[in-house]
Amino acid sequence: MGRGKCFGQGGWHGKFHGRGYRMTAGREAVINVLSSTKEHLSADEIFIRARKLNPDIGLTTVYRTLERLSIMGEIHRLDPGDKRARFELAESEKGHHHHLVCTKCNRIIDYDDFIDDEVKLLSETEKKLSKKYDFKINNHLIQFYGECKECAE
Amino acid sequence: MGRGKCFGQGGWHGKFHGRGYRMTAGREAVINVLSSTKEHLSADEIFIRARKLNPDIGLTTVYRTLERLSIMGEIHRLDPGDKRARFELAESEKGHHHHLVCTKCNRIIDYDDFIDDEVKLLSETEKKLSKKYDFKINNHLIQFYGECKECAE
DNA sequence: TTGTTAATGAAATTCATTTTCAATAAGGAG
DNA sequence: CTCCTTATTGAAAATGAATTTCATTAACAA
Ligand SMILES: [Mn+2]
Ligand SMILES: [Mn+2]
Ligand SMILES: [Zn+2]
Ligand SMILES: [Zn+2]
Numbered sequence: 001m002g003r004g005k006c007f008g009q010g011g012w013h014g015k016f017h018g019r020g021y022r023m024t025a026g027r028e029a030v031i032n033v034l035s036s037t038k039e040h041l042s043a044d045e046i047f048i049r050a051r052k053l054n055p056d057i058g059l060t061t062v063y064r065t066l067e068r069l070s071i072m073g074e075i076h077r078l079d080p081g082d083k084r085a086r087f088e089l090a091e092s093e094k095g096h097h098h099h100l101v102c103t104k105c106n107r108i109i110d111y112d113d114f115i116d117d118e119v120k121l122l123s124e125t126e127k128k129l130s131k132k133y134d135f136k137i138n139n140h141l142i143q144f145y146g147e148c149k150e151c152a153e
Numbered sequence: 154m155g156r157g158k159c160f161g162q163g164g165w166h167g168k169f170h171g172r173g174y175r176m177t178a179g180r181e182a183v184i185n186v187l188s189s190t191k192e193h194l195s196a197d198e199i200f201i202r203a204r205k206l207n208p209d210i211g212l213t214t215v216y217r218t219l220e221r222l223s224i225m226g227e228i229h230r231l232d233p234g235d236k237r238a239r240f241e242l243a244e245s246e247k248g249h250h251h252h253l254v255c256t257k258c259n260r261i262i263d264y265d266d267f268i269d270d271e272v273k274l275l276s277e278t279e280k281k282l283s284k285k286y287d288f289k290i291n292n293h294l295i296q297f298y299g300e301c302k303e304c305a306e
Numbered sequence: 307t308t309g310t311t312a313a314t315g316a317a318a319t320t321c322a323t324t325t326t327c328a329a330t331a332a333g334g335a336g
Numbered sequence: 337c338t339c340c341t342t343a344t345t346g347a348a349a350a351t352g353a354a355t356t357t358c359a360t361t362a363a364c365a366a
Contacts, residue, residue, distance in 0.1 A: 017364095020312090021312075021313090022312060022313070022362085022363050022364075023363080024312090024313065024314080024362080024363075026313080026314070027313090042353090043353080043354080044353085056314090056315085057314090057315090058314070058315040058316070059315090059354095060314075060315060060316080060354095060355085060356095061313080061314060061315075063353090063354065063355075064313080064314085064355095067355095077234070079232040079233075079234070080232075081230070081232070083322090083323080083352080083353070084352090084353065084354095085353085085354090100282060100286060100288050100290070102288075103291070109286060109288065111282060111285075111286065113281065113282070113285060114277075114278050114281055114282070117274060117278075118274065118278060121270060121271065121274050124267075125267050125270075125271060125297075126297060128266065128267055129253065129264060129266070129267070129297060130299075132264075132266060133253060133262060133264065133301075133302070134301075134302040134305075135253050135255075135262065135297075135299055135300065135301055135302065136299045136300040136305065137253070137297045137298070137299040138256070138298055138299045138300070139297070139298040139299070140295070140296065140297050140298065141294065141295070141296045141297075141298065142293070142294070142295050143293065143294045144278075144279060144282060144288070144290045144292070144293050144294075145290070145291055145292040145293065145294065146288055146289045146290040146291045146292070147288065147289040147291070148286075148287075148288055149286070149287040149288065152287075152289065170333095173343090174343075174344090175331090175332050175333070175342095175343060175344070176332080177331080177332070177343090177344065177345080179344085179345075179346095180344095195322090196322080196323080197322085209345090209346085210345090210346090211345070211346040211347070212323095212346090213323095213324085213325095213345075213346060213347080214344080214345060214346075216322095216323065216324075217324095217344080217345085236321080236322065236353085236354080237321090237322060237323095238322085238323090
């Protein structure tokens with residue numbers, strides 16, 4: 001009772017449980033933070049927001065939860081030029097998208113325009129590269145770097 | 154006299170000088186290390202090799218030189234999942250290429266096969282994105298993540 | 307309800323990178 | 337070549353994101 005959405009069987013609880021992990025209040029808080037934003041948050045930004053949902057959570061738990069979710073493939077870890085990693089839910093309403101990264105302010109802008117052509121070309125390329133280099137490709141990253149509107153001189 | 158190749162006017166010396174910087178033994182060592190490898194080295198790996206060319210060089214100078222070269226656009230900084238940044242000369246014999254990154258051993262493999270189609274698509278996409286998001290694109294990054302031959306289970 | 311053990315928070319630690327600061331040397335002027 | 341300005345340097349200290357340690361807590365299967 002009083003349980004948030006999607007934390008029952010088949011939802012997040014199930015995802016953890018299925019792999020022998022446990023659903024805890026800390027993990028629920030982190031997931032709720034990630035679920036309720038379109039931003040690309042760093043660990044400590046997630047910590048600050050998660051603490052509002054669960055004042056007892058520690059930063060360590062945030063790092064550990066992010067690590068676990070990353071291994072589970074449920075979140076994407078981004079390493080912009082800026083030194084701190086940033087995270088976003090893999091299966092958000094946003095769907096498959098790529099990024100524009102501002103090298104001035106480190107803002108990350110999602111885009112999914114023109115993505116179909118990109119993804120199509122990429123999957124062909126993946127196939128060729130896999131064969132030629134005997135490399136098992138699991139994922140790809142495309143980012144454009146430059147200056148965002150706000151940072152234009 | 155006794156000066157290595159390409160450190161005279163119009164070469165590296167000129168590149169620094171033109172921007173009001175000075176050519177020094179430390180910088181020459183770092184550049185020579187980068188020029189003589191196809192690997193993607195980290196700062197401390199560069200330091201170890203540079204010390205063989207110039208035993209007096211300090212790690213701090215390596216970092217500072219890499220920062221300067223990066224600003225000058227003469228090297229590319231790569232941030233693989235692994236926490237240390239890696240570097241490669243922008244204008245090497247390797248030419249424009251993209252990367253396969255092994256998520257097990259962090260090895261980085263260059264490829265330039267099939268690159269023409271990629272670059273062509275990317276430049277079209279860049280044009281459209283630039284306009285739509287009012288974003289000035291200077292550079293792009295494409296990486297495929299997976300498991301290299303040596304790490305295959 | 308109980309037992310097993312995954313998960314936690316706080317504090318300590320790691321480690322790449324940056325900053326500080328006094329000493330050095332690149333290179334233009336004379 | 338010599339002198340001078342100041343960019344550059346190395347060593348040591350500082351920073352800061354991320355990880356590890358360890359004693360305590362709580363998830364959840366039985
Ligand atoms: Mn995104
Ligand atoms: Mn490369
Ligand atoms: Zn910006
Ligand atoms: Zn590998």
